[in-house]
Structure formats: C-alpha cells, structure tokens
Amino acid sequence: MIAIRNLRKRFGSLEVLKGIDARMTTGRVTAIVGPNAAGKTTLIKTILGLARADSGSIDVDGVRVNGDETYRRKIGYMSQIARFPSNLTGAELLAMLCELRPDAQDVDEDLIRAFGLGLELTKKLNNLSGGTKQKINAVAAFLFKPELLILDEPTAGLDPRSAGVLKDKIRSERCAGRTFIITSHVMSELEELADDVIFIDDGKVRFSGSIDQIKSLTRQVNLERAVAELMERGAAA
Amino acid sequence: MIENAAQWRAGGIWEVAKPQVRNVVRSKWLLSYVAFFLLATEGLLRFTGGGEKTLLSLASIVLFVVPLITVVYGTIYLYNSREFIELLLAQPLKRRRVFAGLYAGLSIPLVIAFVAGVVTPFLLRGMIFEDPRALATVIAGGSALTLTFTGIAFCLALRFEDRLTGLGAGMAIWLVLALAYDGAVLFIVALMSDHSIEKWLLAVSLLNPIDLVRIALLLQFDISALLGYTGVVFNRFFSGAMGLAVITAALTTWIAGPLALGYVGFKRKDF
Numbered sequence: 001m002i003a004i005r006n007l008r009k010r011f012g013s014l015e016v017l018k019g020i021d022a023r024m025t026t027g028r029v030t031a032i033v034g035p036n037a038a039g040k041t042t043l044i045k046t047i048l049g050l051a052r053a054d055s056g057s058i059d060v061d062g063v064r065v066n067g068d069e070t071y072r073r074k075i076g077y078m079s080q081i082a083r084f085p086s087n088l089t090g091a092e093l094l095a096m097l098c099e100l101r102p103d104a105q106d107v108d109e110d111l112i113r114a115f116g117l118g119l120e121l122t123k124k125l126n127n128l129s130g131g132t133k134q135k136i137n138a139v140a141a142f143l144f145k146p147e148l149l150i151l152d153e154p155t156a157g158l159d160p161r162s163a164g165v166l167k168d169k170i171r172s173e174r175c176a177g178r179t180f181i182i183t184s185h186v187m188s189e190l191e192e193l194a195d196d197v198i199f200i201d202d203g204k205v206r207f208s209g210s211i212d213q214i215k216s217l218t219r220q221v222n223l224e225r226a227v228a229e230l231m232e233r234g235a236a237a
Numbered sequence: 238m239i240e241n242a243a244q245w246r247a248g249g250i251w252e253v254a255k256p257q258v259r260n261v262v263r264s265k266w267l268l269s270y271v272a273f274f275l276l277a278t279e280g281l282l283r284f285t286g287g288g289e290k291t292l293l294s295l296a297s298i299v300l301f302v303v304p305l306i307t308v309v310y311g312t313i314y315l316y317n318s319r320e321f322i323e324l325l326l327a328q329p330l331k332r333r334r335v336f337a338g339l340y341a342g343l344s345i346p347l348v349i350a351f352v353a354g355v356v357t358p359f360l361l362r363g364m365i366f367e368d369p370r371a372l373a374t375v376i377a378g379g380s381a382l383t384l385t386f387t388g389i390a391f392c393l394a395l396r397f398e399d400r401l402t403g404l405g406a407g408m409a410i411w412l413v414l415a416l417a418y419d420g421a422v423l424f425i426v427a428l429m430s431d432h433s434i435e436k437w438l439l440a441v442s443l444l445n446p447i448d449l450v451r452i453a454l455l456l457q458f459d460i461s462a463l464l465g466y467t468g469v470v471f472n473r474f475f476s477g478a479m480g481l482a483v484i485t486a487a488l489t490t491w492i493a494g495p496l497a498l499g500y501v502g503f504k505r506k507d508f
Contacts, residue, residue: 011507048327051507069329077327083320087263088256096256100249100328140324 007056018203029180031194038200076146080153082137086126104144111139187224253338261346274354299379308407311390316400336503344387378450388495395502438470446491453484
C-alpha cells in the first residue's frame with residue numbers, strides 16, 4: 001500500500017501539489033485523473049523519488065520514501081515520453097537494466113513476444129518509431145516482475161493492437177496480485193482497467209474512491225462523464 | 238587493483254557508464270571530433286615537419302577547440318539524456334552512482350577521442366618520442382580541459398531547465414575563458430600601471446583553466462613571448478617543477494570544483 005500524507009511541492013512560485021492525501025491499495029489498479037497541469041506527473045515522480053516533496057510524506061508498504069533507493073527494487077516505471085540513448089539498440093538497453101539489478105532472479109519477457117519486438121530490439125533506438133520505443137519502455141517496466149507498476153500515459157502513441165496487448169498484460173498482472181498506478185487521458189481505458197480513481201485538480205485531491213463511487217456520486221453512467229462533471233463542479237466552485 | 242575494479246563494478250558506476258560510453262562512441266559527433274584532431278595533427282606534422290613548432294600550433298588548436306566542443310557537446314548530450322536519466326533514477330540506484338556513471342560515460346569517450354586523434358599521426362610517423370614531454374603536456378592538458386568542461390556542462394545543464402539558456406551560458410563561459418580573459422587582464426594592468434599588482438595577477442592566472450594549461454605548455458617550450466601577460470607573471474614566480482606542481486593542483490581544483498557543484502545540483506534536482 002502507498003500512503004501519501006499532506007504532500008506539498010512547489011516549483012519556484014508555482015505550487016503544484018497543495019497538500020495531497022491519498023492511498024493506493026495493494027493488488028488494485030488506481031487511476032490518477034485530472035485536468036492538464038493538475039499535478040499528476042509530479043505526484044508520480046515524487047512517489048518514485050525523481051522529485052522531492054517540500055513537505056509531507058510517502059510510505060510505500062510501510063517504508064518512508066526519504067532518499068534511500070532500495071524501495072525502488074519493487075517498482076517498475078513507464079514514463080510518458082520514451083527517449084533513450086539514440087545509438088544503443090533496444091536489446092542493449094534492456095541488458096543494461098538487467099546489469100543494474102543483479103539481484104533480480106528472472107525476467108518477464110512476455111511483452112517482447114506479445115508486441116512482436118524481436119527484430120526491433122536489434123536496431124538502433126533512434127531508428128525506431130515513437131510507438132516502438134514506447135513498447136520497449138513498457139517491456140522495461142514489466143521486466144523485473146515488480147510488485148508495483150507506475151505507468152504514466154502508458155498507451156499514448158501505441159496503435160490499437162499494441163494498446164490492447166498492454167492492457168491485457170496489465171489485467172493479467174493485476175490478477176497475479178500486482179499493484180498499479182496509472183495516469184491517462186483516455187477515460188474509457190481507465191474504466192476498463194482501474195478499480196479506484198483519484199481525481200486531482202489544482203494540486204489537491206478532489207475525489208478518491210472506487211469507480212462505482214465516482215459514478216454514483218456524480219450520477220453519471222461512465223467515468224469520462226463523471227470526471228467531466230467533477231471538473232465542472234470544480235470550475236463552478 | 239583488481240579489488241578496486243571489483244568495488245567500482247559493485248558500486249554500479251560502470252554499469253551506468255558502459256552503455257553511455259557505447260552510445261557516445263557510436264555518435265557521428267564523436268567520430269568527427271576524432272577526425273578533426275587526426276586531420277589537424279596530420280596537417281601540422283606535414284607542413285611544419287614536427288618538433289616544437291608543430292606542438293605549439295597543435296597546442297593552440299587544442300586550447301581553443303577542446304573546451305568549446307566539450308561544453309557544447311556535453312550540455313546538448315545532457316539535455317537529450319533527460320528521459321534516460323529519469324529511467325536510471327527510477328531504478329534502485331543511488332543518485333551518487335547515477336551521477337558518477339553519467340560523468341564517466343560522457344568524459345571517457347571525449348578524452349579517448351581527443352587522445353586518439355592527436356596521438357595517432359605521431360604514432361604512424363614514429364615521432365611519438367621526439368619531444369615526449371611536450372607531447373605529454375599537450376595530451377594531459379587537453380584531457381584535463383575535457384574533464385573540467387564536462388563538469389561545467391553538467392553544472393549548466395542541471396542549473397538551467399531551458400536548453401538554449403544552458404547552451405548559451407556554456408558558450409559565454411568558453412568565450413570569456415578562451416578569448417576575453419587575457420585581454421581583460423591586460424586592460425586592468427594598463428589601468429593600474431601605477432600600482433604593484435603582480436601578486437594579484439598570479440591569483441588571476443590560477444582562475445582560468447585554459448590559461449593554466451597554456452602556461453603549463455609554454456613552460457615546457459620556454460617561449461615567453463607567447464605566454465600572454467598572465468603567463469609572464471606566472472613564469473617569474475614559478476618555474477620548473479614548482480610551476481608544474483602549482484598548475485597541476487590548480488587544474489585538479491578546476492576539475493573537482495565543477496564536478497562537486499554539478500553533483501550538489503544533481504542531488505537536489507527534481508526530474
């Protein structure tokens with residue numbers, strides 16, 4: 001479980017996170033949604049330790065995130081933008097990640113097969129399309145069978161078939177008991193995948209609960225309309 | 238030695254550096270960099286026939302080109318590596334190791350490229366031992382400048398979010414240290430000609446890494462006419478081994494300083 005308490009982060013004069021309180025439950029898929037620039041990516045990066053909070057706390061399975069790197073052993077991260085060293089091949093990149101985790105027992109290469117990446121992995125990364133790089137990014141996130149997967153806009157740039165492959169993978173790993181934190185602008189996709197929703201607007205959590213709860217609260221039939229309704233209310237308030 | 242190597246590996250620095258070394262070595266930029274020094278050295282050897290003259294001309298090219306290319310390539314490289322750095326930081330690695338790996342991964346290929354480009358023509362002509370001390374000074378000086386300006390590139394790329402600002406600052410620093418510095422010193426000397434400011438000037442000459450390497454080179458050649466103003470003053474106070482020791486100490490500080498500053502920036506940075 002991830003417990004976030006009163007998390008604040010400011011970039012210069014811009015206050016991005018204004019006291020976030022949230023919980024992500026183990027074994028469930030939590031979607032983080034909200035308008036552009038609401039602070040979703042900053043929140044994710046703070047959980048990963050890429051950015052440091054000004055105040056507040058994050059606990060991952062009871063361990064405080066405080067600059068020690070060991071908790072990241074159980075995290076797989078898929079960033080929004082996949083840009084890698086341009087003169088390396090995908091295979092070299094994955095080999096590097098393996099060398100960086102000598103303690104990892106075995107690796108999960110299912111996605112390489114499912115995406116049909118075999119040949120692409122031998123090509124230089126700068127000769128690959130954005131979508132193919134994003135697939136390699138996904139492979140890297142799942143590679144070490146992490147307990148917690150943090151996916152920032154995972155299907156952005158993927159064709160429908162590949163997006164389907166990735167969603168199937170998320171579903172099957174969810175069934176295997178893994179925890180997910182996903183952001184996306186595609187609400188229908190989150191409705192398919194997620195159990196819980198955290199709605200962030202203007203650096204604060206405006207809603208936190210299950211998909212059914214957000215729908216009944218807003219009296220809307222689907223997640224997209226429910227989130228839109230919450231944004232309307234936020235703008236009106 | 239082997240134990241040290243094992244420790245280094247265990248530290249995870251080489252694992253971070255290795256793919257980058259591979260990446261940089263394969264880039265066309267680096268190939269052109271090697272080719273440039275190959276051609277420049279070969280051309281100078283061909284037209285000046287070796288000896289002091291060749292090394293002096295080579296040295297002035299090195300003093301000019303190495304800092305410029307290193308700071309420009311370094312900043313661009315780091316801005317382009319932003320997402321890769323995020324990927325590394327999302328792994329169970331200490332920031333210290335990621336930083337050391339990044340620095341090694343960038344500076345090692347740059348040093349190798351420079352040394353290979355300069356040394357190969359000498360080797361091919363069997364002239365490597367003709368003036369070994371002077372050639373060694375050119376190589377050591379150029380390598381030290383590579384390390385210094387890689388560090389400066391790190392500081393700038395970490396300090397400025399905007400890549401044009403970072404690149405511009407790098408060029409400005411190069412412009413000041415490579416071109417404007419000696420002129421400015423001379424100007425001040427002319428203004429203050431009534432005062433005795435030689436000791437001040439000595440300190441001033443230690444503040445510019447390019448000047449330091451230039452002085453180190455010219456102390457080897459004994460041509461004070463080319464020393465520049467700061468060089469002349471320096472030469473008066475330090476000569477021989479003492480001079481070289483002072484220069485080495487100052488240059489080491491110039492490598493360690495930006496590196497430490499970059500490290501502090503890297504530790505604090507929000508990616």
